[in-house]
Amino acid sequence: MTNIHMSKEIFNRYMELSDNARVICEYLWIDGTGEGIRSKCRTLEFEPKVPSDCPMWNYDGSSTYQAEGSNSDMYLLPVALFKDPFRCGLNKLVLCEVLKYNKKPAESNKRHTCAKTMVKAKDAHPWFGIEQEYTLTDVDGHPYGWPKSGFPAPQGPYYCGVGTNKVYGRDIVEAHYRACLYAGVNIAGANAEVMPAQWEFQVGPSEGIDMGDHLWVARYLLHRVAEDFGVVVTLDPKPVEGNWNGAGAHCNYSTLGMREPGGIKEIEDAVERLEKAHERHIKVYDPKEGKDNERRLTGKHETSSIYEFSAGVANRGASIRIPRQVAEDKCGYLEDRRPSSNCDPYAVTEIIVETTLLSK
Incomplete structure (x- = not known):
């Protein structure tokens, strides 16, 4: 040292x-x-x-x-x-x-077509917010802070936890947050996740192509900051097999119509369209056309099944979650919980806009 x-x-x-x-x-x-x-x-x-x-x-x-x-x-x-x-x-x-x-x-350039799609949909002012989950590991691939033999205590005290025995790598998270702010990345927040050594940061709300641009730069900054600490960042959707949460990149999405009074009708229409295109979305939501998500979307650990589409209010076990406040306000946004942590945000945002706005 x-x-x-x-x-x-x-x-x-x-x-x-x-x-x-x-x-x-x-x-x-x-x-x-x-x-x-x-x-x-x-x-x-x-x-x-x-x-x-x-x-x-x-x-x-x-x-x-x-x-x-x-x-x-x-x-x-x-x-x-x-x-x-x-x-x-x-x-x-x-x-x-x-x-x-x-x-x-x-x-590998998914941005090119995404930018064209966002221009077509610009009058709807599509907003996105992506919750990027990731896991910190040592250079040997072992989760950062975990015992070298055996496992930490079961999940429960780690989500948004505080304390040496509950969170691992906060210095990296804080350094990354400030690096993003300085760079001009539209970072909205960060928190410890359910599995120890797993964290999340949020980017957005960002309109159109900005979502992909800002998330990719935030990912670069994360890897670069972790490099200074001698720690590795993995975006593997299921870094630890067994009774441990995987990692996703939940995509919050709204249009101008959804955000206006009575927008719940447009949200419900979007959910219907997303259901019909479920298989197509699954192929786009991770770089391996569903193979990575197959390990994560099991119907357990706050996920839906990769083989079935579901939606519900405040349901983190559904494909699409409608936040409780949105249901009460009758307007707002929806959360697509299917994208994997290693997804390409250009591909994700493009297909969501295509399905909900341009395929009508």
Whole structure:
């Protein structure tokens, strides 16, 4: 531990150095797995104000599961700009879409079609809020803070818990929260989850394509913060088999009509449409077309069954939950509890809008 702390102390000396004339831009993109985030940096001679100020770039797609070595160059198209909470100053995080050699979207680029869908639905002003659950582990994959042999006490005292024997990794959560705020990510909150070493943060409400942009950058920041602590973040939907909760990315969704008085009718209509498209949604809600969610959506541990659609007021065992306050107010939003923790938010938000708004 002494060497780690010493290295950080020396490192911080260099981080205090700055060149106000030039800016470091960290380009971020999604790799071929549909789950991993990659990044690399470059120097600009000016501070970019909008994504288009940043030049298109390229990288080796054969090393990210996206291309063959004989034709490996992939293009990075800047689409969103955030402040860099690690380098600070004028330095930026540049979220990018990935394009193939022919300038067409890569297979892992779900943002491209999502953006078009959101433009079609813009008059409905679709809002999203995603509850991103994740689990902290040691580098060996063992849940962070758990006994190296055996298990912690059964679930019960950990959700929103306080105390050394109830929560593990709060420093990482707090650091991530502040990194998101500094970067400009629309983070709304965070809490300890039901399984020890499992946490959640919420992003939103965000309209349209912003939901996917902000959640992907929040995920990058989480991995990057955990790296500084020597801890691993996993978005595995069922990181521990047995009587332990899995991890999801519950998607809260509303349109302008749902939010207005009497909007409960539009919410009920949306639920009916979601029921008819259940199988299609399940294939989109995790990168492995339902295989990951099959381990999580068992009908137990606050989940619905992957094979059956259900909906109910205040029911966390349903596919779609209508919050109790929404039922009382007769307007508001619905919560789709089916997306897995490792889902692509672009794919999730796109299909929800397609099913509830564009398939009428």
